[in-house]
Amino acid sequence: MNAPRLLIIGGVAGGATAAARARRLDERADITLLERGPFVSYANCGLPYFISQDITKRSKLLLQTAEGFDARYRVKVQLETEALELDRAGRRVRARGPEGETWLPYDVLILAQGGQPVMPPLPGIDAPHVFKLWTVPDMDRMHTFITEHAPKTAVVVGGGFIGLEMAEALARRGLSTSVVELAPSPMVNMDLEFGNLVARELRANGVQLFTGVGVKAVTKESVELSDGRTLPADLVLFSVGVRPELTLAKAAGLEVGASGGLLVDETLRTSDPHIFAAGDMVEVTQRVSGRKVRVPLAGPANRQGRIAATNALGGSMKYRGALGSSIVKVFHAAAGMTGLSERAARELGFDVGVATVHKEHHASYFPGGEQLSLKLVYDRKTTRLLGAQAFGKQGVDKRIDVLAMALHARATLEDLSELDLAYAPPFNTANDPINMAAFVGSNDVSGFSPTITAGALKAKLTQPSPPLVLDVRGRGEWAKGHLANALLLPVDELRDRLDEVPRDRELVVLDSNGFRGHLALRVLRENGVKSALNLTGGWLSLTAEGVDVEVG
Numbered sequence: 001m002n003a004p005r006l007l008i009i010g011g012v013a014g015g016a017t018a019a020a021r022a023r024r025l026d027e028r029a030d031i032t033l034l035e036r037g038p039f040v041s042y043a044n045c046g047l048p049y050f051i052s053q054d055i056t057k058r059s060k061l062l063l064q065t066a067e068g069f070d071a072r073y074r075v076k077v078q079l080e081t082e083a084l085e086l087d088r089a090g091r092r093v094r095a096r097g098p099e100g101e102t103w104l105p106y107d108v109l110i111l112a113q114g115g116q117p118v119m120p121p122l123p124g125i126d127a128p129h130v131f132k133l134w135t136v137p138d139m140d141r142m143h144t145f146i147t148e149h150a151p152k153t154a155v156v157v158g159g160g161f162i163g164l165e166m167a168e169a170l171a172r173r174g175l176s177t178s179v180v181e182l183a184p185s186p187m188v189n190m191d192l193e194f195g196n197l198v199a200r201e202l203r204a205n206g207v208q209l210f211t212g213v214g215v216k217a218v219t220k221e222s223v224e225l226s227d228g229r230t231l232p233a234d235l236v237l238f239s240v241g242v243r244p245e246l247t248l249a250k251a252a253g254l255e256v257g258a259s260g261g262l263l264v265d266e267t268l269r270t271s272d273p274h275i276f277a278a279g280d281m282v283e284v285t286q287r288v289s290g291r292k293v294r295v296p297l298a299g300p301a302n303r304q305g306r307i308a309a310t311n312a313l314g315g316s317m318k319y320r321g322a323l324g325s326s327i328v329k330v331f332h333a334a335a336g337m338t339g340l341s342e343r344a345a346r347e348l349g350f351d352v353g354v355a356t357v358h359k360e361h362h363a364s365y366f367p368g369g370e371q372l373s374l375k376l377v378y379d380r381k382t383t384r385l386l387g388a389q390a391f392g393k394q395g396v397d398k399r400i401d402v403l404a405m406a407l408h409a410r411a412t413l414e415d416l417s418e419l420d421l422a423y424a425p426p427f428n429t430a431n432d433p434i435n436m437a438a439f440v441g442s443n444d445v446s447g448f449s450p451t452i453t454a455g456a457l458k459a460k461l462t463q464p465s466p467p468l469v470l471d472v473r474g475r476g477e478w479a480k481g482h483l484a485n486a487l488l489l490p491v492d493e494l495r496d497r498l499d500e501v502p503r504d505r506e507l508v509v510l511d512s513n514g515f516r517g518h519l520a521l522r523v524l525r526e527n528g529v530k531s532a533l534n535l536t537g538g539w540l541s542l543t544a545e546g547v548d549v550e551v552g
C-alpha cells in the first residue's frame, strides 16, 4: 500500500497537534502542513502575557519552527502559504506561497483553520491605533506601538477572557485602561453575580468598566459609546468574539452546522469522508446539554487535532464533546467555569437548582486564607451536576478542574457530597467548598433546607408583595449594609424571638454567605415555620447580583 498523503491546513493548536500525532502513528505517511502566517505552532494563549511583559522573551511563544518540525516529525511545513481553493472531486488544494501558486494533492485532508476575530464595521476601526490580538504579528504591532508611541489611555472593547487579560496587560504597562462591554457584566458566559465579582476586581485595580453599552465609533483620540459618552483612547483593542474560518470549506460545499461551525461527526469527519476538521472552526456537542455549540478554546482544539489525525489515518477515536471549561486571571483573582451557567441551564429547560458558597480556600485558622466563591448548578429532578463557576484569589483552578471531572462522570450532588478530596490546613478545609456546596444543594432538593437564589430574590423584591427578609446576621454586619424592610433577627437571638416571625408571609432568611442562614432556617422549620427559604450565597451573592443597600 502507498504511504497516505495527509494534508493539513492550519498550523497552530489543532493543526500542529494533528501533524505530530499523525507522524507518531505512521512513519510512512507523507505529511504536509500549510500555514498562512509566518509561524507554526505558536502559543497564542500567551500573547497577552507578552504585552503585559510577564513573558519578556518573545521567542518563548514560538514553540516550534518549520525546520524543527521537519527535523522531529518529518512534516513539510509551508509557512506563509495560504490554501485558496479546495477541489474535493480531485482531492487537491490550491495554495499560494512564497514561490507562487500550486495544487497540492491529498488522500486525506485535515482542516484546522481556527477562526478570525470579529472587527465590527465601525467608523475609525482601520485607524493605526486600533488593534486586534490574534497572532504573533498582531502582538508585535501592538507591542511596537506601545513602545514607540507611549500611549497613555486604552479602551478594550469586549469583556471576554482575552479582553480582560489585555485590560490587565495594558494597565500593567501603565495605560489608564477602560473596558467596554455590551452585556450587563464582563465574562458574559458566567452568571451575573460572578461577572460582577470580576467587575469588582477590575475596578479595584484601577480599570474603568462600562457595561450595558456599545461602541459607536473610534476617533483619533477617543472611543464614542452608543449612549453618547466619550472615552479617551490613545490605543483601542477590539476583542468582541471569534468567527470560524469557513471561507474555504463553504466554497467547497462542506456542510455547516446550526451553531455556525463546520459540521463534523463524532470522529471529526466532515460531510466529505476524505476531510476531517478540528479546533475553533468546528461545532461540537456540549457534553451536558447534548446541543451543538462552538467552543473556541485551546484544550478542545488540541484534543480534536489528536483525534482527527488518528481517524484520518484509519483509526476510530471518538470526540465526546466539550464542557467549555475555562479560566481567566484577573489581576489578583481568577474566574473559572465549566459546563452550563445557571442562565444557560434555565434556557435549556432544566429544572435548575443552585448552591453557592463563599468560603475560605483553606482552613480559616491557617494564615493566608482567601475567600473562594463557588456556585454549583444542578438539575433538581436528577440532582445531576450541570455546571459550576468559581471566583477568588486562590483555589479556583482546583475546584473547576475537579468539577469538570465530575461533569465528565455525570456526577450527582450525592457524589459530590462524598468526594474525598485531599486535606491539610494549608491546602483546604476538611469539607472542601465543593462538598459544602453539594450539601447545600442536597439539603435544598430534599426539602431539609430549601433555598432561593440571589437572582430570584432580587426579582421578588421588586414585586408588589415581596417576601419578608429575616436578616440573621449580627448588628455590626447589618449596620454596614442591609435591605430596606428586612427584619434584623441575629441567629443567636432567633430561638428567643420566634414570636416576631410572621407565619402568614413568604420568608427569606439572609446571612453573610448562607451558612448561618441554614441554621436559622432549621430553627424556624423545627418551630413550625415551614414557608421560609434560605438565600444561597447570602449577602455576598445578593450584593454581587446588584441590589439597593441601606447603610446604618
Ligand code: FAD
Binding pocket: 009, 010, 011, 012, 013, 014, 015, 034, 035, 036, 037, 044, 045, 046, 047, 048, 081, 082, 083, 084, 112, 113, 114, 115, 133, 134, 135, 162, 245, 248, 278, 279, 280, 281, 296, 297, 298, 299, 301
Ligand atoms: P488557531 O490556533 O487559530 O490556528 C488556525 C491557523 O490556521 C491559523 O494560524 C491560521 O493562520 C491558519 N489558517 C487559516 N486559514 C488558512 C488557510 N486558508 N491557509 C493556511 N492557513 C490557514 N484558549 C484557551 O483555552 N485558554 C486561553 O487562555 C486562551 N487564550 C487565548 C488568548 C489569545 C490572545 C488568543 C488569540 C486565543 C486564546 N485562546 C485560549 C483560544 C485558543 O488559542 C484557540 O482556541 C486555539 O488556538 C484554536 O486552535 P485552532 O487550531 O482551531 O486555530
